[in-house]
Amino acid sequence: MTTETLPDHFSVVYRLHGPPAQxxxxxAAIALEQTVELPADLIAPGxxxxxxxxxxxxxxxxxxxxxxxxxxxxxxxxxxxxPQLLNVIFGNSSLIxxxxxxxxxxxxxxxxxxxxxxxxxxxVRQRLGVPARPLLCTALKPLGLSASELAGVAYxxxxxxxxxxxxxxxxxxxxxxxxxxxxxxxxxxxxxANDETGERSIYLANISAxxxxxxxxxxxxxAAGAGGVLIAPGLVGLDMVRQLAADAQFNLPIMAHPAFxxxxxVSPTSGVxxxxxxxxxxxxxxxxxxxxxxxxxxxxxxxxxxxxxxxATGAPLGGLAPIFPTPAGGVALERVPELVERYGHDVIxxxxxxxxxxxxxxxxxxxxxxxxxxx
Amino acid sequence: MTTETLPDHFSVVYRLHGPPAQxxxxxAAIALEQTVELPADLIAPGxxxxxxxxxxxxxxxxxxxxxxxxxxxxxxxxxxxxPQLLNVIFGNSSLIxxxxxxxxxxxxxxxxxxxxxxxxxxxVRQRLGVPARPLLCTALKPLGLSASELAGVAYxxxxxxxxxxxxxxxxxxxxxxxxxxxxxxxxxxxxxANDETGERSIYLANISAxxxxxxxxxxxxxAAGAGGVLIAPGLVGLDMVRQLAADAQFNLPIMAHPAFxxxxxVSPTSGVxxxxxxxxxxxxxxxxxxxxxxxxxxxxxxxxxxxxxxxATGAPLGGLAPIFPTPAGGVALERVPELVERYGHDVIxxxxxxxxxxxxxxxxxxxxxxxxxxx
Numbered sequence: 001m002t003t004e005t006l007p008d009h010f011s012v013v014y015r016l017h018g019p020p021a022q023x024x025x026x027x028a029a030i031a032l033e034q035t036v037e038l039p040a041d042l043i044a045p046g047x048x049x050x051x052x053x054x055x056x057x058x059x060x061x062x063x064x065x066x067x068x069x070x071x072x073x074x075x076x077x078x079x080x081x082x083p084q085l086l087n088v089i090f091g092n093s094s095l096i097x098x099x100x101x102x103x104x105x106x107x108x109x110x111x112x113x114x115x116x117x118x119x120x121x122x123x124v125r126q127r128l129g130v131p132a133r134p135l136l137c138t139a140l141k142p143l144g145l146s147a148s149e150l151a152g153v154a155y156x157x158x159x160x161x162x163x164x165x166x167x168x169x170x171x172x173x174x175x176x177x178x179x180x181x182x183x184x185x186x187x188x189x190x191x192x193a194n195d196e197t198g199e200r201s202i203y204l205a206n207i208s209a210x211x212x213x214x215x216x217x218x219x220x221x222x223a224a225g226a227g228g229v230l231i232a233p234g235l236v237g238l239d240m241v242r243q244l245a246a247d248a249q250f251n252l253p254i255m256a257h258p259a260f261x262x263x264x265x266v267s268p269t270s271g272v273x274x275x276x277x278x279x280x281x282x283x284x285x286x287x288x289x290x291x292x293x294x295x296x297x298x299x300x301x302x303x304x305x306x307x308x309x310x311x312a313t314g315a316p317l318g319g320l321a322p323i324f325p326t327p328a329g330g331v332a333l334e335r336v337p338e339l340v341e342r343y344g345h346d347v348i349x350x351x352x353x354x355x356x357x358x359x360x361x362x363x364x365x366x367x368x369x370x371x372x373x374x375x
Numbered sequence: 376m377t378t379e380t381l382p383d384h385f386s387v388v389y390r391l392h393g394p395p396a397q398x399x400x401x402x403a404a405i406a407l408e409q410t411v412e413l414p415a416d417l418i419a420p421g422x423x424x425x426x427x428x429x430x431x432x433x434x435x436x437x438x439x440x441x442x443x444x445x446x447x448x449x450x451x452x453x454x455x456x457x458p459q460l461l462n463v464i465f466g467n468s469s470l471i472x473x474x475x476x477x478x479x480x481x482x483x484x485x486x487x488x489x490x491x492x493x494x495x496x497x498x499v500r501q502r503l504g505v506p507a508r509p510l511l512c513t514a515l516k517p518l519g520l521s522a523s524e525l526a527g528v529a530y531x532x533x534x535x536x537x538x539x540x541x542x543x544x545x546x547x548x549x550x551x552x553x554x555x556x557x558x559x560x561x562x563x564x565x566x567x568a569n570d571e572t573g574e575r576s577i578y579l580a581n582i583s584a585x586x587x588x589x590x591x592x593x594x595x596x597x598a599a600g601a602g603g604v605l606i607a608p609g610l611v612g613l614d615m616v617r618q619l620a621a622d623a624q625f626n627l628p629i630m631a632h633p634a635f636x637x638x639x640x641v642s643p644t645s646g647v648x649x650x651x652x653x654x655x656x657x658x659x660x661x662x663x664x665x666x667x668x669x670x671x672x673x674x675x676x677x678x679x680x681x682x683x684x685x686x687a688t689g690a691p692l693g694g695l696a697p698i699f700p701t702p703a704g705g706v707a708l709e710r711v712p713e714l715v716e717r718y719g720h721d722v723i724x725x726x727x728x729x730x731x732x733x734x735x736x737x738x739x740x741x742x743x744x745x746x747x748x749x750x
Contacts, residue, residue, distance in 0.1 A: 029673070036517035037543055038728050048551060049519030077518060079549030081585035083610035087545055087634050091607070094637030095674050095704075142411035143452060144424030168412055170462055174454030176423060210456035211614040215587075232466070235458035237612025239586040259462050262469030267642035298404070299470050329470075353413050 006051060008075020008110045012089050013103030016067045017269040023067035027056040030099065031071050033092045052077050068102065075110055082114070082239045082285060090272060101272040104280050111284065111318025115246040119253045119288045120321025121314075121346050127227065127253065128163050129200045133374045134345050136161070136366065137326065139352040140186065141168035147177040151185035153356070158193030158201040160366025162355070164289075164348060165190055166230045167206035169257040179209075179217060180224070187225030202227025204255055208235045215243065218250050228253035228288075234260030238285045245286025255326065256287035265305075274305040279312020282323075289324035289348050294339070297330025310343055324348045333365075336372050349373075381426060383450020383485045387464050388478030391442045392644040398442035402431045405474065406446050408467045427452050443477065450485055457489070457614045457660060465647060476647040479655050486659065486693025490621040494628045494663045495696025496689075496721050502602065502628065503538050504575045508749045509720050511536070511741065512630075512701065514727040515561065516543035522552040526560035528731070533568030533576040535741025537730070539664075539723060540565055541605045542581035544632040554584075554592060555599070562600030577602025579630055583610045590618065593625050603628040603663075609635030613660050620661025630701065631662035640680075649680040654687020657698075664699035664723050669714070672705025685718055699723045708740075711747050724748075 014030055016023045028040075031054030036043055043050050051074065058070040077088045090101050117123075125131055138157050140150045150171070157165045165186070173179040183205045190203040205221035207214055207229045214236055218229055233241055233256055244250050258278060264271045265278075272281075274292070282290045292309050293299030310325040325343055328350035339349055351369065358365035389405055391398045403415075406429030411418055418425050426449065433445040452463045465476050492498075500506055513532050515525045525546070532540045540561070548554040558580045565578040580596035582589055582604045589611055593604050608616055608631055619625050633653060639646045640653075647656075649667070657665045667684050668674030685700040700718060703725035714724055726744065733740035 033673075035545070036519065037514075037545060038517050038731065042728060042732060043517060047519060049517040052517075052519045052551075076549060076551065077545070079547055079551075081547070081588075083583050083585060083607070084545070084547040084549075086610055087547075087583070087607065090638075091544065091610070091634035092637070092704075094609070094635050095633060095641065095668055095676075096637065097641040097675060139412075142413050142418060142424040142427075144411065144422060144427045169466065170410070170412060170452070170459070172454050172456070172459040172462075174451060174459075176427075176451065176454075208458050208462070210458060211586075211612060211618040212590075213456075232458070232462065234469070235461055235466070235612070236614065237586060237610070239611065243586040258470060259466030260469050262467075262471065263465075263640075263642075263646035264638040266470065266472040266645045267638075270641045271638035293470055298408075300472060301470075329467075353417060356413065357417060 004055060004072055006074040006076055008107060009072050010075065010106045010110055011057060011070050011072045012101060014069045014071065015100045015102045016069055017065060017098040019065070020061045020067045023059055023069060027059060027069035027071060030054065030069070030093050031056055034088050035073065035077050037092065082242050086238070097270050100270055101276055104276050106318060108318035111320055114242060114284055115286050116320035117283060117286050117288045117323050118245050118251065120323055122321065124253050124288050124324060127200070128202065130163060132345055134340050135163045135324070135348040136369055136373060137164035137166060137348045137350040138162050138355050139166055139168045139350065140171065141352065141356070143168065143170050143174065144176050147182040147185045150177055150182055151189040154186040154203055155189035155193050156362040157366060158190045159197060160363035161197065161199055161201070161370040162366050163201055164204060164228070165201060166204035166255060169206055169208060169230060169232050169259050171206050172209060180220065183221050183224045183226055191225060204228040204230045206230045208232040211236065214240050218244050222250060222252055226252070228255060230255045230257055232257040232259040233282065233285065234258065238281065241285035241287050253288040254286065255289040255291060256282045257291050273308065274301065275308030275312040278309045280317065283313060283317060283320060287323060289326045291326040291328050291350060293329030294327035294331055296335070299329045314346065326350050328352070333369065336369055340373065379430060379447055381449035381451055383482060384447050385450065385481045385485055386432060386445050386447045387476060389444045389446065390437070390475045390477045391444055392440060392473040394440070395436045395442045398434055398444060402434060402444035402446060405429065405444070405468050406431055409463050410448065410452050412467065457617050461613065472645050475645055476651055479651050481693060483693035486695055489617060489659055490661050491695035492658060492661050492663045492698050493620050493626065495698055497696065499628050499663050499699060502575070502577065505538060507720055509715050510538045510699070510723040511744055511748060512539035512541060512723045512725040513537050513730050514541055514543045514725065515546065516727065516731070518543065518545050518549065519551050522557040522560045525552055525557055526564040529561040529578055530564035530568050531737040532741060533565045534572060535738035536572065536574055536576070536745045537741050538576055539579060539603070540576060541579035541630060544581055544583060544605060544607050544634050546581050547584060555595065558596050558599045558601055566600060579603035579605045581605045583607040586611065589615050593619050597625060597627055601627070603630060605630045605632055607632040607634040608657065608660065609633065613656065616660040616662050628663040629661065630664040630666065631657045632666050648683065649676065650683030650687040653684045655692065658688060658692060658695060662698060664701045666701040666703050666725060668704030669702035669706055674704045689721065701725050703727070708744065711744055715748065
């Protein structure tokens with residue numbers, strides 16, 4: 001019996017930075033570290049523990065200083081849930097530099113253990129009543145505005161036909177705009193604008209909050225008329241997304257924000273690759289849209305990084321629905337056609353500052369973008 | 376009015392890697408990004424938002440490619456809780472390479488908003504009945520053993536006088552040793568050994584679990600006789616620690632494990648410094664002990680990294696109790712005297728594989744270490 005004769009085995013591609021001659025030893029060490037976490041000679045041959053040791057399925061030299069190691073793990077190492085899946089993928093090995101997770105292949109028997117995105121691209125489109133065109137999103141800010149002021153911005157956004165109007169991820173429950181008041185006012189403002197436009201824009205409330213409040217805030221947001229929520233897995237834990245996606249009572253779209261997750265991706269030789277973290281894992285957790293900083297804005301993700309995320313939002317992943325890539329972070333208005341060309345129609349364009357700059361003319365500015373999105 | 380005339384202001388030191396001539400601009404960008412998240416010209420002068428913009432309090436050139444920027448933030452940017460504090464410290468800026476958080480200074484008025492460690496060093500010592508010597512800890516493993524087999528290991532550890540006997544962080548709720556059965560058997564085994572030795576060893580159950588189960592598992596572990604819990608903030612979110620530390624009903628020591636947090640620290644030019652993450656923030660969340668891989672084992676933290684973590688566990692932090700640094704990760708038996716010399720008596724030495732190697736002779740091997748710890 002080996003890992004691969006056990007059910008639900010999955011594989012991780014680790015990119016090892018260092019002399020290829022060391023790669024075999026490094027890969028074998030990872031296979032132990034991520035499972036039994038003991039030297040091989042302390043594992044009784046033939047024991048169940050021995051069967052759970054990761055198996056180095058392939059080693060391929062990329063260049064003189066880089067080797068990809070594919071390690072296969074038994075589903076029994078996970079047993080339950082996303083936290084332990086993350087732990088098997090990269091728990092202890094994350095603490096070692098020059099190892100980067102660049103690939104993750106999960107069988108349907110494993111993805112079936114997760115609820116996955118409740119809405120996905122099709123479900124979000126249905127809610128918005130927008131069958132085909134790229135979607136437009138903006139963020140309510142800055143921090144420091146009152147709930148009424150933020151609601152005023154939300155109203156102008158919805159009048160302008162912005163499909164998804166989300167809290168800035170830094171709006172929590174500060175005294176300047178307490179959660180309950182902010183959500184009620186913003187949801188009401190968007191509903192009022194919808195009555196005028198005949199469209200179906202939604203307001204997404206930020207529920208990144210202390211652990212004991214996240215779920216309650218999600219339900220409160222729904223009760224107050226929010227059409228979705230924004231959550232930052234780096235601040236509250238990725239499995240909070242899964243918990244919400246699994247909750248039939250909650251039943252709203254979830255947008256994931258990358259705050260505090262940057263350290264996981266920004267070093268090219270350690271951490272987890274952009275597509276795996278913001279694509280595969282965020283989708284597995286059940287987000288319906290995944291925000292990431294587009295290249296060429298004020299962040300430094302490359303075009304290839306962004307393409308990898310977008311690809312992972314739609315690639316086959318068991319029976320899980322595809323989700324929306326949501327490029328953001330200093331997207332200038334004149335880049336809209338280019339982004340639609342690159343990402344296609346199944347994209348949410350998150351344009352914050354460039355839209356807010358319009359002030360009172362925001363509805364007109366938003367309509368100008370919308371005109372570019374609906375040919 | 377500026378940030379620093381508002382209450383509860385705190386400061387973060389960002390190490391900027393790049394030409395010092397660019398540092399002023401980068402620091403100003405961080406001060407905006409972490410607060411109002413808009414260009415400065417979109418913030419109305421004199422508005423409350425303008426007051427919330429971080430203030431660059433100091434810039435100091437470290438060397439030709441490194442500058443430290445101290446940015447001061449108003450407590451009103453946080454409003455509530457740890458997730459939003461993390462967001463202000465490094466939410467979006469984590470997505471930008473060549474910025475590393477190397478310092479964090481929190482006023483007592485801000486730390487007072489957190490429960491902090493419920494036990495700290497003194498409380499853990501009281502529970503264990505060990506007033507002064509270094510403490511000994513080991514991990515139950517490997518994954519794949521049955522609950523009875525793990526309990527057998529726990530029994531031998533406790534017979535040998537290991538003070539803290541924790542689940543390996545990879546023991547979740549796998550079929551090989553389901554949580555409820557494992558915790559009941561291990562807690563019973565340690566209690567039985569305590570009856571024989573007259574000592575007060577404790578078993579710490581791993582409660583890193585799906586989000587909706589973490590708190591319930593903590594209470595279940597307590598009910599089953601566990602004397603503490605192990606939790607990996609990188610897997611379940613740092614604020615889960617705070618939630619447990621705040622819970623008077625739970626009321627057990629908490630040990631934090633660094634699984635999946637490595638990516639945050641391993642790049643020297645991005646992420647968060649070891650002492651800030653595994654020291655200050657983990658203590659602020661309320662862990663009573665913080666595990667980290669010691670230098671010279673099978674991980675690559677440096678001696679300085681480890682010293683920074685240890686220092687942060689005991690440095691002044693509002694009124695919060697000092698906690699135990701817990702060096703681990705391939706600690707060889709012959710290094711015990713050196714570690715005690717370095718870390719002093721207020722340390723938990725986590726020795727896994729090197730103890731488990733003793734097999735049936737584990738009690739004798741553990742007693743040999745204990746003899747070195749109690750002069």
